[in-house]
Amino acid sequence: MIPSRPVFETWDVDALLPCGLTIESRADDLHDMTTDVSHRIYSMGPDGAWRGQSHDAAVSAVDQGEGSANTIKNVAISSVVGIEKYAPALVESTNAITGLVRIIESGDLYVTDDWTVLVREKMMSPAMAKLMMLAAMGFQDQLNPHLMALGHADHDLGNFIRSQIKVMAPDLPELWDDRAAPQDVTTDPYSDERRGENPTTGREEQQRRLAEHMMGTVVDKSTTTENGKTVTTLRMLDGSRQEYTDAHRGGVGDEFAMYSDKGILVSTRVTNADGSTTTTLMRAGKSPVVVTEYENGRATAVVDGVSVQVPGSREVAQALAGGGMAALEPHVAEGLPYLTPGQAETLKLGAKAAGPALTILGTAVAVASAKSGYDQCVAGTTGAVSLVGDLGLAAIMPESFGPMRALGATTLGTLMFGTIGSAIGQAVCK
Numbered sequence: 338m339i340p341s342r343p344v345f346e347t348w349d350v351d352a353l354l355p356c357g358l359t360i361e362s363r364a365d366d367l368h369d370m371t372t373d374v375s376h377r378i379y380s381m382g383p384d385g386a387w388r389g390q391s392h393d394a395a396v397s398a399v400d401q402g403e404g405s406a407n408t409i410k411n412v413a414i415s416s417v418v419g420i421e422k423y424a425p426a427l428v429e430s431t432n433a434i435t436g437l438v439r440i441i442e443s444g445d446l447y448v449t450d451d452w453t454v455l456v457r458e459k460m461m462s463p464a465m466a467k468l469m470m471l472a473a474m475g476f477q478d479q480l481n482p483h484l485m486a487l488g489h490a491d492h493d494l495g496n497f498i499r500s501q502i503k504v505m506a507p508d509l510p511e512l513w514d515d516r517a518a519p520q521d522v523t524t525d526p527y528s529d530e531r532r533g534e535n536p537t538t539g540r541e542e543q544q545r546r547l548a549e550h551m552m553g554t555v556v557d558k559s560t561t562t563e564n565g566k567t568v569t570t571l572r573m574l575d576g577s578r579q580e581y582t583d584a585h586r587g588g589v590g591d592e593f594a595m596y597s598d599k600g601i602l603v604s605t606r607v608t609n610a611d612g613s614t615t616t617t618l619m620r621a622g623k624s625p626v627v628v629t630e631y632e633n634g635r636a637t638a639v640v641d642g643v644s645v646q647v648p649g650s651r652e653v654a655q656a657l658a659g660g661g662m663a664a665l666e667p668h669v670a671e672g673l674p675y676l677t678p679g680q681a682e683t684l685k686l687g688a689k690a691a692g693p694a695l696t697i698l699g700t701a702v703a704v705a706s707a708k709s710g711y712d713q714c715v716a717g718t719t720g721a722v723s724l725v726g727d728l729g730l731a732a733i734m735p736e737s738f739g740p741m742r743a744l745g746a747t748t749l750g751t752l753m754f755g756t757i758g759s760a761i762g763q764a765v766c767k
Contacts, residue, residue, distance in 0.1 A: 338495075339488040341522040342450045350431045353424040363413070375399040412501045419497035426490040433483045441476050445469050451522050452484055453477070453543050456574060458687040460556050463576025463598035470551055470575075477543055488521060551575040553691030555684050569681045571690055577603075579693055583678035591678055593693055604697045606675070616700050628700050638704045653699035673699045 340348070378399045381387040438448050445457045446469065454477045456469040496512045503509050512518055523539055557572035567583040576598030584590030593606040606616045611632075618626040623641070630636040634649040650673035674692035676684075684690055 338491055338519040339452070339484050339521045339523055340519070342448065342452060344522075345431075345434070348431065350424065350428045353420055353427065371399070371405075415501040416498045419494060419501070423490055423494035423497065426486065427494060430483050430486040430490055434480070434487060437476070437480055437483065441480075446473055446476060448480070452480065453523075453546050454480065455547060455550050458554050458556055458574060460572070461574075461576075466551065466574060466576050466598070470547065473547055474544070477540075477547075481540065481543075484523065549689075549691055549694075552577065552694045553689050555686055555688050555690050558684060558686065560682055567678065567682070569678060571681060571684065573690070579681070579690065581676065581678040581681040583682075588677075593675070595693060595697060604700075606693070606696070616696070618697065618701060618704070626704055628704065636703070638700075640704065647703040650696070650699060653703050 378392075378395050382392060441448055441454060445459065445461070446454055447457055448454055454473045456466065456473055461469065492512065495518075499509065499512055509515075551574050554574040555571050556574050558569065560567060560569045562568075565585060567585070569581045569583075571579045571581075573579065578596045580592075580594040580596070582590075582592040582594075584592070588608050589610050591608045595603045595605075597603050602619055604616060604618050606614060608614050613629055613631045616628045616630070618628070620626065626638060626640050628636060628638045628647065630649055634651055636647050636649045637644055638647045654673045673696045675696050676690055676692045681690065
């Protein structure tokens, strides 16, 4: 298995070979002891004046004990063979992981308990943040093969010893089918309990977590009051910033604005007097996408003058939660996470504030998926009418989600659409 980092740090793999010798020695001692007892019992037989059923019972007991001791000795000797065979690989991978983690954590990166390489929560320039993110990705690519090797070596050793023990415990399940056996703490390298390897799955999860960490980690906060409004500004690890305006009118007029690491406005969100919210997604060189969601959950988007119905935040949130996109938000199923100005003001440095980012992501996904449904249902009557041929996430978010964009188009698409449910993919014009 691949243990968690705290468990890994308790492992003393260098003691494996000496431990094997100790096991063999103790097995020999047990065998010698039972053999000696057997000889003594036999010597006390008929010519030694011990006769009758008690002696017969004693002989039967020592015969059984000697047989068990022989079995244990054979298991011990075989196990030592397995230790000698597999321990070197376990030691090699352990030392490689320990050395690499030491290098990683000598600078502005760190490794989590489940072996994900992240950037430390500190103020840095956007250029440095991007560099650190690329460094994290590079080190992750170096670390993962060592984790795979560790998992293989530990599994092979455990499986070998288990196969020897099955002589005494024939009902012992196979290692891959034993739910009580230790499990991998990370999905990279095993995709299932039968060791079906699919490193891509785990790698995408690590990339998603890094992206969320970059865009959702607060590294600086400031609060100002002007014209009766309180504005809380959060600067994120990736260099972007989020501004929350408290209008002090019971939520009415509260605003949220998100800026890219270059200071370009990406999105705004305003709470209206009727309880609806209006989210505006900026597009370079094009008119903004305006999404209005009402208290009943109905939502509409206006793109280049065309109005279409899109999934509401609750549908988007449930789909995103199903795909693991909103793991940072405990109540995501109740609707897309969104911080209030009051919540933003209480956040501490290093805290996660991914809510607004995921809100914008969900809105963009809803609008992008609405395009195909709208085009399909209007094609027969309007012909040339469409929502803009290049309406996609890259067009909607030209400067936002820098970390996700840095992962590449394939990963970006996987993160946003890979496991999003049918609620988002459904046709919206029927």
